[in-house]
Amino acid sequence: MPPANYPRLRVGEVATPKVAxxxxxxxxxxxxxxxxxxxxxxxxxxxxxxxxxxxxxxxxxxxxxxxxxxxxxxxxxxxxxxxxxxxxxxxxxxxxxxxxxxxxxxxxxxxxxxxxxxxxxxxxxxxxxxxxxxxxxxxxxxxxxxxxxxxxxxxxxxxxxxxxxxxxxxxHMGPEPLSADFDAENFHRALVASRAPVKAVLLGQRVVAGIGNIYADEALFLAGIHPGSRSVSRPQSRRLHAALKQVLAEAIANRGTSFSLYRDGHLREGNHYRELKVYDREDQPCPRCHTAICKTRIAGRGTHFCPSCQKPPRSTGNGRG
DNA sequence: CTGAGCCCCTGGGCGC
DNA sequence: TGCGCCCAGGGGCTCA
Known part of the structure; x- marks a missing residue:
């Protein structure tokens, strides 16, 4: 059940980010x-x-x-x-x-x-x-x-x-990910310059703006990068650059994640929630390889990933040693 | 300077 | 059945 005393939106109100x-x-x-x-x-x-x-x-x-x-x-x-x-x-x-x-x-x-x-x-x-x-x-x-x-x-x-x-x-906000300011090569340089886990870099807002826990997990899955990776190759950062744009654009088209409203005692799922591949899907099969999705903690946040599609880097982060 | 981790805050879930 | 602990997380802050 959603919070019983949480105010329900009235007709005519718009855009509820907080919903059950x-x-x-x-x-x-x-x-x-x-x-x-x-x-x-x-x-x-x-x-x-x-x-x-x-x-x-x-x-x-x-x-x-x-x-x-x-x-x-x-x-x-x-x-x-x-x-x-x-x-x-x-x-x-x-x-x-x-x-x-x-x-x-x-x-x-x-x-x-x-x-x-x-x-x-x-x-x-x-x-x-x-x-x-x-x-x-x-x-x-x-x-x-x-x-x-x-x-x-x-x-x-x-x-x-x-x-x-x-x-x-x-x-100190970084470039808007859906604008031309979000340059793939600059993005790669920023990722290489940081020794923090790639997910922490995404959440930091300085390298790219607007990424939170849900879309960080989703984009990293789409790019096939382990969220705890501290070094990414150029192909990886290019995939992540494209994945961020794709995930965000799709979520906007769906009016965001978790926009279901509680009405008449029924819960309805949000438009983009059903599109999530790994977030909040612990123990469920990976949509790509059917391996069970793992949940761990990175950068102080709950982190979801497929252990098969997103393998941690061996040493240099480039599969080719 | 940079990364790691705590803190804020509230209510739902769950263990005992 | 009921109490109370634990969790969720964006960003600011402190500390090493």
Whole structure:
């Protein structure tokens, strides 16, 4: 069963990153962890509802992660962008009209939003009845923007555009994996330069942006690379480069992993959840070779891989010694 | 500087 | 049946 007291979305709300999903192995409920595809899905859903609107006022619950958004009041939302797992709402000067000219203008502030593990960002006509509501951004339209976050790992912050001193990860974010900036040769060089397990490099956000635990496991499986490998060959890094693009693009097309909703007492699986090859599939047969999927712990995270398709490197990481 | 590991936080699952 | 421990994880932080 999903959390009984977790607020159900009302009709008209959009994009829920936090939903209940049936674990394929044990029937366990797991959270939808917002990674790049989930955040991008939310961005696309919210964009037509918030861009061009003015922020009338804001409210935040107490806590170090939700303060400092009151400077957003009085500003128009010029654009809603995404960087890695962060949402960036570009805000205009106080009092300026959200005209098409203003929308194309230069932002005066940025509202930075990170959903953490359980954050939900959605628009609604009225304040949702939730014990985990952390922030309200009232707009000059029929709907307001709400941030709900059960586990309090999310973050809201208003900064001057591009000034991310308080956000170390965002300040040092690597290239967007689905953009031309994500260069295969640079990616290979970065992997070779690090002595950390390849999965830890993917999760680090500095070499490539937006990769979380699910898509790290999926991409490494697709590329046939052991997640604990500390050295990758050029062919391997090229496969991983392509696998990351493929996995993320497919997940976006499916509106992200774990987007099932709890309705009328029934659980429905998310669109991309059923496409997962290794994540949360411990002891189930590998879709490629039918070997049982293994689960271990790498970089402090649960890590799933096929021990047959993703063999650990012997010495140099290149099968040819 | 870099990698490893802990911590934050909450609720579901499960062991005793 | 009920209590309480353990787990999940993104990113910030500390320590070696």
């Amino acid at each position: 999903v049936r674990g394929a192995a044990g029937g366990a409920i797991m959270d939808a962890m917002p990674e790049l595809p989930e955040v991008e899905t939310i961005r696309r859903d919210l964009e037509p509802h918030v861009v061009g609107r003015r922020i009338v006022r804001t409210w935040c619950s107490d806590g170090p992660r939700y303060g400092d958004i009151h400077d957003a009041a009085g500003r128009a939302i010029l654009a809603l962008r995404r960087r890695g797992k962060y949402l960036l709402a570009e805000l205009g000067e106080v009092g300026t009209v959200a005209s098409p000219d203003a929308v194309s203008g230069i932002a005066a502030r940025e509202l930075v939003i990170h959903l953490g593990m359980s954050g939900r960002l959605f628009t609604a006509a009225s304040r949702p009845d939730s014990p985990h509501l952390r922030a309200v951004i009232e707009l000059d339209g029929p709907e307001h923007l709400y941030f709900d976050d059960m586990r309090k790992f999310g973050q809201l912050l208003v900064v001057r555009p591009g000034e991310y001193e308080a956000l170390e990860t965002l300040a």
